[in-house]
Amino acid sequence: MKGLIKILSRYVISATAVAIFLLVINFILLVAITVKSGSTTLKKESVQELTKNLIKVDDEYRLPDDFTTTLIQNDQWAMLLNEEGSVVWSLNLPSDISLQYSLSQVAGFSRWYLNDYPVYVWQHSDGLFVWGHPRHSVWKYSVSIPQQFMNRSPFYTISLFVANVIAALVLALLLGLRLFRSLKLLTKGIYQLTQKQPVTLSTQGLLGDVAKVINQTSEKLINQEEALSKRDSARTTWIAGISHDIRTPLSIAMGYSSQLENDLELTLAKREQAETIRKQCELIKTLVNDLNLASKLEYDMQPFHFEVILLAPFLRNIAVDFLNSKSSDLHSLDVCIDETAQNISANADRVLLSRAVSNLITNSVRHNKDGCHIRLSLKCDSFNCSIEVADNGIGFTKEMLHTLNHEKASVELNTHGLGLTLVRQIIKAHKGYTRFQNQLEGGCMITLCLPLHESSHL
Amino acid sequence: MNTIHDCKLLIIDDEPTLLKMVIDLLKQNGFYKIFSASNCKEARTQFYATKPDAILLDVSLPDGDGFSLMREFRSHSIVPVLFLSARDEDEDRLLGLGLGADDYITKPFLPRELILRIHAVLNRTYFPLILNQEEKPVFTLGALTIDFNNATITSEKGCDTLTAKEFALLWKLYENKEKIVSGDSLCQAAWGDTLYGYENTLMVHIRRLREKIEPEPSNPRFLLTIRGIGYKLTGGETLERSN
Structure with missing residues (x-):
């Protein structure tokens, strides 16, 4: 579930980031385009410049040649109206342009068009300078915005941005939740698979x-x-x-x-x-x-009866049973319990654990017919204990050691019968492990490692 | 009925060879009133006709199971029943014993063990030790005589007494004489606990006991130490009761 929430949050964050990125790009592009197209011919400075350069020399108005050339090349025209509305100077004036204008006509074209020609006007010392552009070359629209709105425009801009971000976030979250629901079902299915439970997921939807x-x-x-x-x-x-x-x-x-x-x-x-x-x-x-x-x-069909067993008395009892029942004096046995292990206990099935240890003792006896000494030891560290059964007999062969120490060789008959395999299985069922080894000084040692009962943790 | 061998035994098993073997075995061991059956039907007939003193019963029978048969017999009499079964699962043994069986023996069994178990059940049922139950044994250890009735040790030198703990320890050792008794069993008998924490106490009590029963306490002959495991009482001889 943690993984899914991570996926969902990443999805929402990236979707929101994409939305913000788009907004910023759009804004930048808009500004760039506006600035670029505005900078071509529509600058206020241009009409102002033209007006400034139209100078009266010897009762005649003159525009410098370079301005004149540019205007003609761009199919533009210009005129100067005096205070009475008559044209007193013109350049490249189209034939359908009147030479006399009333006050209302001037008011009309000053903001819009003159005979469909887009025009810009500027105040000249002798009247009104009019700069005309070819028809359909400029789209003009006069915008009036309340001052209050303009004053609050930074606030509106930020609000717009924030609203966009929130909208992107909410949309991403809603879509993400849909995905999350589908993924949740799948995750549940996969979990059930691991638990070996039957899985029947709906095959509809995104991840069907x-x-x-x-x-x-x-x-x-x-x-x-x-x-x-x-x-x-x-x-x-x-x-x-x-x-x-x-x-x-x-x-x-x-x-x-x-x-x-x-x-x-x-x-x-x-x-x-x-x-x-x-x-x-x-x-x-x-x-x-x-x-x-x-x-x-081997097939987990053995019922276990676990109980807390004090290991030292448990081992001494096994030793007593062996010593009291042995028929010859060829085999001897002693018990060696570490000082720290005197009072430790483990959670174990008494009958099975006793069988494991007895099997090891019997094994030593059976394979050392001429006699041997057997030592039962008990040691422990913080969380585990080890029961060691060692003898000074003939020990294991190399092949046998290999087979015994490798899990794969499960239920198999060898010269040792099933005894040692059983020991390994019993200890495994107690969540422990078994180690078979030969001792340097001769004989073998089998170590049974078991987890200690909580009460014995050091 | 003078001895357990006068008891009438009913053996029920569907395997004729095994039946014969058990009958032979019982006869060899002195039983002579032996009846047999190889299925539930025959068993019922024999049971009502002979009124046996003990029944040896197989669990798996061709026309029913031993558990139900035992229930049926028990509703008529309290005859002791010993199961003799090839089923060695815990559940089967617990079911049999839970139903009130006197014993549950799994096949294959040692003939000697079977006889001993039958003896035990018959003795318990028909010849309980009611005589002088309170009387405890008297036994000799070398030149000493130990009487558990009054916890005294008598020797040529005179009479000594055992303390309560010494008595408990010596009694446990006597019950298991010639066998090793773990330190834990001794502590259980004397202090109701395991050896842990009582090692020194036990050693002190054993030393005192040796001082009382051994001619040479530092070189014991009767009460031997089995290093790391426990103690063993050896060489003693129980005196026959005078009555």
């Missing part, structure tokens, strides 16, 4: 074509979105269905293998084989659960 294209784009986007979500949902449902169907046969396999494992009538070797089957069944169980959760996380 653009609206039409936006409508079409919206339709395409909605169709694509529907197709995508249908596909995602089908995939997740399929995986959920498979994992559901696999549970019953797996229960049977686990049940019988477990019974055989405890059957003292069997030989030890047979019982160990049964144990292997049971353990493999448990692996399949984990894999099925992981696959199900991973697909739900």
Whole structure:
């Protein structure tokens, strides 16, 4: 909306500027033309000049030769009337010009025309000097303006200018508002597009074509979105269905293998084989659960139950659970909580976050069969905390590190199963990120960075 | 009914192999009154005919669902019901437990776990620990005898008593003996809070406790420190009750 108001104000300002510019140009042109045409022959000074140069010499009136030549060349004429109205001198006088004039005739032509000849008069010491121009060469109009009006003319000029500017402004604003309304609809449409909402704009008016294209784009986007979500949902449902169907046969396999494992009538070797089957069944169980959760996380279909979790006790509990349930002494674990991180909390899904950390511990155990030491650490800065799970085992291969640290490789099975992919997905769903790295002194370290809960901001 | 093994169990599942496996498992574990059904219709017949003491019920059945079936059974009796289901969604588990089921076990399950859960439910329902509920255990730790009934520690040297906090800590450790208990759980037991702010207090109380129960407090044998995590009580032995 801000952008639109900017566009509108710029439009109004430029339209007004154009109007003012036109006014100024017109004014300048008018003045220039008036001055130029006026300066040719119609100057008062000319008739005055002629009158002054008509001099009586030896009872005869004479006009200097250069004036005479100019007058004749321009097809102009001149005469001098005495006080009785008789022509006492003339030059190039047309034949239809009378030689005697009454007072009323003089009054008439002094301001207008004499026999359609435009004339200018000036007072001569011996009478009235008359300067005639060819017919239709000059348009004469006498203007009378009240003195009061002339006195206030500067005010009127300024008012006229201001009125023009206001008119231009109002017109620009009205036209601009029309444009603004169309643009507003379009902007709303584009915003709805970004929100993946269906858009149906009116295709009438100034920007109808653009609206039409936006409508079409919206339709395409909605169709694509529907197709995508249908596909995602089908995939997740399929995986959920498979994992559901696999549970019953797996229960049977686990049940019988477990019974055989405890059957003292069997030989030890047979019982160990049964144990292997049971353990493999448990692996399949984990894999099925992981696959199900991973697909739900991938397609945003996993419900989250966020709560504020105090991280230090949370990590110690995970450590306790691991230590209390581990079957061999090959693997050890300790917890190291930074002094500043003793009382920090994060908004998290307890079950999922616990699963992420436990997955990392299980991963260290599974890939370091000969044993390793695992360290759980908790650190924090002003707004984020990091949970580190490090071990002194074999570490990751280069390829694995690359795959794990690059988002693109989403749900995929590698030698680590889905465990680490799940960790990354869970942390991502908590608006955090995961970093996998090898330690210089050997072993690997996985860092889970999470935003701190507001109450823990330092 | 003398023991839980005398209970009549009704197992309802539409998968015959699984049904057989569970029945075998139960028989191996001493149950002998086992009835089965593979759909809702059969289940109703068996339920009214046998009046089972516990029901193990699958959620998905060919002619109905376990949730409705449980509602129906519960309107006639308060028989304990354990769901055994391949549906592991939170909603399903919450629905089952919300309806009043005694347990909700998801497939695949460990046979041992199934048996333990059935035992727990049957014990709770038919053999509750009403006898001497008030009596707390007495246990030995090396040459010491600790009696939780009067919070006393008896040794060759004489008799010592536990303070309230020492008792709370030792009781928590005893409940989880041979297992690590986090510092947070101990603080929760003694002060109703997490470890934060109580680190030193906890250490002081543990030291005093060691002075009372360890022959060499600086080199503990029974009450071990698990660095950064918590403590563990080990080596103790509970004495059988005389009555």
